[in-house]
Amino acid sequence: MHRGLYPGRFQPFHIGHLEVVKWSMKHVDELIIVIGSAQESHTLSNPFTAGERIEMIRRTLDKENLDLSKVYIIPIPDIMMNSVWVSHIKTFAPNFDVIISRNPLVNRLFKEANVEVLQPPPFDRHKYNSTLIRRYIIEGNEEWKKLVPKSVLDYLLEIHGDERLRSIAGL
Amino acid sequence: MHRGLYPGRFQPFHIGHLEVVKWSMKHVDELIIVIGSAQESHTLSNPFTAGERIEMIRRTLDKENLDLSKVYIIPIPDIMMNSVWVSHIKTFAPNFDVIISRNPLVNRLFKEANVEVLQPPPFDRHKYNSTLIRRYIIEGNEEWKKLVPKSVLDYLLEIHGDERLRSIAGL
Amino acid sequence: MHRGLYPGRFQPFHIGHLEVVKWSMKHVDELIIVIGSAQESHTLSNPFTAGERIEMIRRTLDKENLDLSKVYIIPIPDIMMNSVWVSHIKTFAPNFDVIISRNPLVNRLFKEANVEVLQPPPFDRHKYNSTLIRRYIIEGNEEWKKLVPKSVLDYLLEIHGDERLRSIAGL
């Protein structure tokens, strides 16, 4: 059996992320989604708590009828030493064979640790982009609502996530 | 909908824990199992990593045909300030209404934070007891094999968990 | 009885801060002044230690004949998780009913924690501004001496605080 680990910050979880999840589930038997920087929240780059991000992802996978018994969603706080980061991830996550990521630092660290890296396709990276989505929310540009899955949109409105981001920005 | 949060260290996950999970799933709609002291491993009181504990629990719930789409398993590292511990748990976990625990400190902290506490029955606490199980493993007393679910037993033997515990004890 | 909590970094404590303190003491019975980022010092944005900032504030309140028996001055180090910051503040400070702040993040965090927020008037914010004062000190612009209370000025000269800031800037 093959298990893949897909790390991200998911601030918020958007359609590009969902595409990576779907693509991954065709390439591995089980998927571990790691929510990185889990200790962060209420900042301009990391507005949502780990718990909120878990909820976004679970609701979306559920709505998409993806098999939850094949998925692990695991929040992991940062550790301020890149050289031990791979061991840190291995501590918090069940065993895995392959990393699914396009992030240069992540890929380098796992490569140095002799873990196989699988690069997913980019899935419209310039459009589906968390930085862009957060900027749209701050600017009050409704365009962001098309860039996240329907269940994430509903959830963010339910918890007033857009309002939070704008408050923190001082608006 | 009601969501309950059940915190524990699960070193290892035993039959008493499984009983609490089953009992809880009858009292709440969804259950969050929090794996505490997630950063700990390879000590006499905390021999197994968070990832290993996730694996033990998932395999058991799966074997027991419990509905994984109603369960969240979330590792949370310690924070060395009891007074912020409740907020810390709320950061890492999705929203919840009730705490399921018999631990006096846990119950006090949530009570002071005005969260409802639900005490599960003791389920043969003196028999199903992680401290006892770890002691049996160290002493080479096979009795421990009857105190954990079959899937936990198989997993521990697979990862040589018993051997690890005995090594650390200097045996 | 009403107690208010007024958080700031006070690098250094200036006339605008003093105005907020005076204004606050008319709106609450007791005032807790929290010195945030208490662990920071000797940087361009945080040149002074918590102890030095306590001294600045105490000397000023004393000179202004403000009633010290109604004021608490409490240094609090940062905690790197916004989601637990309110609990962190509540741990270090005596009980309080209301937050006195114009900082968007502070106000958002306390609002989410259901604590009442009282916004003081801006008191010439563009003139009395710690960033500006530090820049003036670094540039050797004597204008800064008019922006802090006399007792802060005397204290900063006494501890060679201006010289420290210029040294750190490499001047």
Add this chain to the structure above:
Amino acid sequence: MHRGLYPGRFQPFHIGHLEVVKWSMKHVDELIIVIGSAQESHTLSNPFTAGERIEMIRRTLDKENLDLSKVYIIPIPDIMMNSVWVSHIKTFAPNFDVIISRNPLVNRLFKEANVEVLQPPPFDRHKYNSTLIRRYIIEGNEEWKKLVPKSVLDYLLEIHGDERLRSIAGL
């Protein structure tokens, strides 16, 4: 002018502590009371938060008509390196000339840092003793009520501090 620094954990602040404060105020012009292990609370040895301990001390000094304008009460979290502890204290506290303590480690660390140490008399150390007081509270022995100042007693009952300690002890 002489300033003394008196460090303690004050769990809780008892009559022996109060005697040290009174004695100290006769030997120095100003007194800094440092509340150590400020991050700790809700444990058997450290049941009360720093904020609660500040409140106990302030109320007592107030009731005793001690001059609050001569006293600083400063919570300081632990730093896990004894060799930097003196610098850590100096960061959080205003400048001081003398340490007031009978604790062997505290006295050694300040002596190695060339700070003068003043040993207060023991003031019935075996009777007025925080460990003993906490044990009495847990055991339900009313004797503890005579060992703390009246204002501490009233405050502890007001916040149900005795009940908290007993809860944490599992009673």
Add this chain to the structure above:
Amino acid sequence: MHRGLYPGRFQPFHIGHLEVVKWSMKHVDELIIVIGSAQESHTLSNPFTAGERIEMIRRTLDKENLDLSKVYIIPIPDIMMNSVWVSHIKTFAPNFDVIISRNPLVNRLFKEANVEVLQPPPFDRHKYNSTLIRRYIIEGNEEWKKLVPKSVLDYLLEIHGDERLRSIAGL
């Protein structure tokens, strides 16, 4: 070329440690001596700073005419996660092939990380024992002076290390 890594706390460095160093230098080309718990000092179990322990070891190796160009002495602070400890050591130390240790936990952790472990002979373990030496110093038993190399003895007397240990013990 073979490099070995020999970890210890060396509180203080005694004749048994010196024997391990000599033995090791016959089995590897270069030796890395890791001073663990480097952040600790001024406690009953860890009385000496990392810098003091470096000094003890350097002076001894020098006196013994061991080739310093084949030895690295590296202080490493603790990391509170056993599962990342091996990576942590690898970060601070130059590359190495083999671990030289009799410590059960150390050996287990390196074994799980697939690093070869070389067990040195015990060298009169019951006699040359840091815990015993510290106890002798505290009790004022001169016997300890025979258990450390002459250069360590001279150094400890020079820095009043015996006096420090007795002070901390409250004597």
Add this chain to the structure above:
Amino acid sequence: MHRGLYPGRFQPFHIGHLEVVKWSMKHVDELIIVIGSAQESHTLSNPFTAGERIEMIRRTLDKENLDLSKVYIIPIPDIMMNSVWVSHIKTFAPNFDVIISRNPLVNRLFKEANVEVLQPPPFDRHKYNSTLIRRYIIEGNEEWKKLVPKSVLDYLLEIHGDERLRSIAGL
């Protein structure tokens, strides 16, 4: 005897650093080279681990026939409080009399702690500059190979350090 302490990050160790070492060894009897930010690696500003930096320096000193018995190379992790940094350095390093540095913050902190500061000459600072060297490596500009000692160049190529830096930069 005089001992000097020369702190730096050495990312990487270049010819300017080597000149400072040589110059220092003429001014003091023994030299402690402190590798700062020892916990950092795999970032654009701190690409190399402490262990790798130790190796660069040792190989270079060896090749240059500098007397290793007069040199200590000590990695020290950051501590996030400038006010305790001097004590932190003193904990990890053997005793020293003088600081060798041109860094404004370092010099200020040691000056406030009454440690003598010795400023080495600048040694072609604009040419031999770690930031520049890292930029050249990232840009693929071979010029960097002339700015580091031959032994550092060989070592970096051996561990594919240039490739690592370019990977992290996303190239």
